Amino acid sequence: MSFLEITNIHHTYFTKTSANTALSDVSIQIEEGEFISFLGPSGCGKTTLLSIIAGLIAPTSGTIFLEKKPVKQSSHKIGYMLQQDYLFPWKTIEENIFLGLKLSNRLNDDTRKYTLELLQKMGLGPVEKLSPKQLSGGMRQRVALVRTLATEPKILMLDEPFSALDYQTKLKLEDLVSTTLKAFGKTAILVTHDIGEAIAMSDKIYLFAANPGRVHKTFIIPEELRNLTPFQARGHEQYTKVFQSIWKELESLEFRE
Amino acid sequence: MNSENNTQLLHQKYIDSLKREKKWVRFYQLLIFLLFFSTWEIASQRNWIDPLLFSSPTKIWGLLIDKIQDGTLIANIGITLTETVFGFILGTFLGTLLAAILWWSPFVSRVLDPYLVILNSMPKVALGPILIVALGPGFSSIIAMGAIISIIITTIVVYTAFKEVDPNYLKVLQTFGATRAQSFKEAVLPASFPTIISTLKVNVGLSWVGVIVGEFLVASKGLGYMIIYGFQVFNFTLVLLSLLVIAVFATIMYQFVDFVERKLIKDK
Known part of the structure; x- marks a missing residue:
């Protein structure tokens, strides 16, 4: 059995007037340490799938096992990063990054020290006592990453975490996130609609199609690109090739609809 | 150097104008207060209004x-x-x-x-x-x-x-x-x-x-x-x-x- 086993997930959203199938028969296996991207147009159910994996919503049918256990029972093994940092403005940086540990009653001297070290590693100086408003967008997203990593999750869900940043900050953060996760050997799933970002960061890309949301095609990223940082990968000749083939696939999807 | 001085001067002028406006606002507020009570007092004393009902300051x-x-x-x-x-x-x-x-x-x-x-x-x-x-x-x-x-x-x-x-x-x-x-x-x-x-x-x-x-x-x-x-x-x-x-x-x-x-x- 794989590290993360997603089997036959169906999900339908019900409203008074309609029943929308967001996901139809999605099965994916992910191995430990892999960096996966869910790529696709909006409305293809990729964020829904992420929420289901994180145990935030229950699927209409299907199962998800993380290390042979249903995800509902292992929610603290999953870290989640949102589009924006969503640091709590009424808490200091320190209170923000200790939040996950505090909620699960794991806040002690060791975990506190570990978390503050993480903050240092992210290239953030003495910011613990500051309020989130005093930091720039890129710094805040790095703090959010520390907050997510502080609880030592086994797997990270990245829900378009760079989409609210300016381009330069986004490229820098891609490198930081990628190298950090590799150094810790963390498994990660990135949801994005940015083809370049998906290629630069991932080992494997699942291309989703809409109506109903389903996996359309899988792309394995060539070895040469995987070993480079996202920024270097963007300049590699292979990058353009992969980009072209994904682009064609997306075009054909549009055409069929 | 010159333009820097100029900016400083303009800033000082701006601050002064703010202060002046504040003073005028206070002045009119005080004026209304005094006018109200003195009119009340005079009106009551000269029986323009019923002193039994409206009393006086x-x-x-x-x-x-x-x-x-x-x-x-x-x-x-x-x-x-x-x-x-x-x-x-x-x-x-x-x-x-x-x-x-x-x-x-x-x-x-x-x-x-x-x-x-x-x-x-x-x-x-x-x-x-x-x-x-x-x-x-x-x-x-x-x-x-x-x-x-x-x-x-x-x-x-x-x-x-x-x-x-x-x-x-x-x-x-x-x-x-x-x-x-x-x-x-x-x-x-x-x-x-x-x-x-x-x-x-x-x-x-x-x-x-x-x-x-x-x-x-x-x-x-x-x-x-x-x-x-x-x-x-x-x-x-x-x-x-x-x-x-x-x-x-x-x-x-x-x-x-x-x-x-x-x-x-x-x-x-």
Whole structure:
């Protein structure tokens, strides 16, 4: 059995007037340490799938096992990063990054020290006592990453975490996130609609199609690109090739609809 | 160098113009105050207005000195002020508590929705006689009046604020496996703090209404009693004195809440 086993997930959203199938028969296996991207147009159910994996919503049918256990029972093994940092403005940086540990009653001297070290590693100086408003967008997203990593999750869900940043900050953060996760050997799933970002960061890309949301095609990223940082990968000749083939696939999807 | 000096000069000019404007605003405010009271005084002395009904500033001032000297005014102010403060704190606290219950259980909130609408539209002071009979004619029934008048509106406003908290904050907490109580404490309550504080400002005013009406009905102590007593013995100097005292203290209380608000939400 794989590290993360997603089997036959169906999900339908019900409203008074309609029943929308967001996901139809999605099965994916992910191995430990892999960096996966869910790529696709909006409305293809990729964020829904992420929420289901994180145990935030229950699927209409299907199962998800993380290390042979249903995800509902292992929610603290999953870290989640949102589009924006969503640091709590009424808490200091320190209170923000200790939040996950505090909620699960794991806040002690060791975990506190570990978390503050993480903050240092992210290239953030003495910011613990500051309020989130005093930091720039890129710094805040790095703090959010520390907050997510502080609880030592086994797997990270990245829900378009760079989409609210300016381009330069986004490229820098891609490198930081990628190298950090590799150094810790963390498994990660990135949801994005940015083809370049998906290629630069991932080992494997699942291309989703809409109506109903389903996996359309899988792309394995060539070895040469995987070993480079996202920024270097963007300049590699292979990058353009992969980009072209994904682009064609997306075009054909549009055409069929 | 030259342009730098110039900027500094212009900045100084700008600051001066702001100061000058502020001075003029203060001047006109003071002018209105003086005009109002002097017109009142003159009109009353020359019988342009009925001095029995409208009294005059000097008579009110004389009565103020008398009442301070015999100690009754201070005692009555103390009573009314205590009742108002308690009524207002109780109203805000219970209203927020009720809002928390509604947030906790969406089902309860749907069930109670029409009742809240009815209770909100009902004039709460009409409950006065019932409260006085139930709680006895005294301190507790008047505090209850001060509280009841603001509970429902606080509930509605604060509950709306609870519901409008950005769901992404809750999502963050959920991903950390937070319970509903933890979500409430870490996100919903602090995010709604500004709204709660601003309802405090409204509640100060409402509580004064509740307490004064309560004192009208109980008619034994307090500024409300002074008004109703002055009315019964046709001493309108006493009525106007009480009114002015109420205006002063209600303003002080409002300013205090405003100050607390600025302190608490400084970083917003």
